[in-house]
Amino acid sequence: MESVPPKNPRQVVAPSGSGLTIVIKLGTSSIVSESTLFPKMSTLSLMAETVRELRSHGHRVVIVSSGAVGMGLKRLKMHKRPTALAQVQAVAAVGQGRLMALYDHMFGQLDIPVAQVLLTKDTLAERAQYVNACNTLKELLNFSTVPIVNENDTVSNSEIRFGDNDTLSAITAGMINADYLFLCTDVECLYTDNPRTNPEAKAVRRVDDIASLKVQVSSPGSALGTGGMVTKLIAAELATAAGCSTVITIGSKPERIIKILDELAQHHLASPETPFEPSVGTLFVRKPNPMVDRKWWILHGLATRGVIYIDAGAVQAIRKRNSLFAAGIVDVEGTFSAQQTVRIVHKVAGEFQEDGSPKLIEVGKGLTNYGSNEVSRIKGCKSYEIHVVLGYVDSDCVMHRDNIVVVV
Known part of the structure; x- marks a missing residue:
């Protein structure tokens, strides 16, 4: 906004050229x-x-x-x-x-x-x-x-x-x-x-x-x-x-x-x-580079219902704007339903906090396609194995990339 010249000393304008x-x-x-x-x-x-x-x-x-x-x-x-x-x-x-x-x-x-x-x-x-x-x-x-x-x-x-x-x-x-x-x-x-x-x-x-x-x-x-x-x-x-x-x-x-x-x-x-x-x-x-509206809404407009813990490979995939698949999930915490917001967290292997608890990295938040019970059952599975485990497939990914906000 600082790069936009004002119309007069009393009138700072928005990027569109209109008032603020x-x-x-x-x-x-x-x-x-x-x-x-x-x-x-x-x-x-x-x-x-x-x-x-x-x-x-x-x-x-x-x-x-x-x-x-x-x-x-x-x-x-x-x-x-x-x-x-x-x-x-x-x-x-x-x-x-x-x-x-x-x-x-x-x-x-x-x-x-x-x-x-x-x-x-x-x-x-x-x-x-x-x-x-x-x-x-x-x-x-x-x-x-x-x-x-x-x-x-x-x-x-x-x-x-x-x-x-x-x-x-x-x-x-x-x-x-x-x-x-x-x-x-x-x-x-x-x-x-x-x-x-x-x-x-x-x-x-x-x-x-x-x-x-x-x-x-x-x-x-x-x-x-x-x-x-x-x-x-x-x-x-x-x-x-x-x-x-x-x-x-x-x-x-x-x-x-x-x-x-x-x-x-x-x-x-x-x-x-x-x-x-x-x-x-x-x-x-x-x-x-502000967030687009939908992702800002996911990050700040929705209450978080649980946590999905992912491995290092999934962290890299999400950072490259890929979806989150069951194969990259290692654990689930909390109770949530499909289409609710959960935190995405990575437990760093071999690293601990001062109190002895595992070192955690907050990766982001997202809307999940499956509930906590379903994610617990399919964690670590390949996408083609979801039907075998659950008997149905709502989505081949647990979170679609359009519904993930990365904060790491």
Whole structure:
């Protein structure tokens, strides 16, 4: 994206030449005061003004918003986030309506329509539902609305939760092919260590390779929220893999989003061939070869149901974009059905972890053509032997190459 010249210093454009599609994630700490549980009206007003300005320059904006639990706690006169799942869901049910009413009021003052979109991981597990959710979000943007996305906390259980809205924002960015994801949090940027405890911590302004990043990110989320810096790095990794540049910035200063895009535009004009580094926030540069939609959905939209362990020969075959055949399978773990997603793992012969367990290499994920019981029976078999073992053949391979995502 950095190679595309802007139309003017205020207008960074997408590769298509149109305005950007931007996802802004607001954490609970940016929306609700941790001490009083009152909504942070000044911050939310500034965010609404920021979105209005972005839209005036042709950009399309989606907000992924936490805060339902915080708003519910205030309404129910509770002072502490409950721990029982059913209680959290009940509090969220009370707060979600109030949260949307607040957004509708804020943006309504600027004549900007908003739309509520509630998602669960289970909703996106079926390909048809995933595509429908993508299309709905894109049509809402075509209608010039600002979709307000949140996890449907009232019906989510531990197995189908995204876990935190950082992850949800990255998945949303991937669903709509966003150009930028802004993760608004309670710190200025990513640091080499926790700046609250280490005054020597240094700001990290640009990250090209998250895997090689060496920082201390053990800080937890706020008392009301569920995310911390670790979840933001995970979100950045998910989003950049989908071709979406990601920025961590402070939520109390939404105008920083405009500042960063302005700096990017000015950088295009002055020195387009050199890497861009913002003066505020932390930029995670998108991957040059993002995953295609279907494979990104397999990797991030589906819950993993089990593990298939493969030999070294199968690892090499998969890395060369071949299908996974039963002959290369050495073991199966977990219970799963055909067309469910499983991890593909290689146990390295003769190598062990410090605790004595076998060294494992995560090869990828994929949709299996056979259930766990069937795979256990045909592992190590040639394709022509499957009929002899099972009495039928659904497929000559356990996973087709189009349904495998390689991560090794």
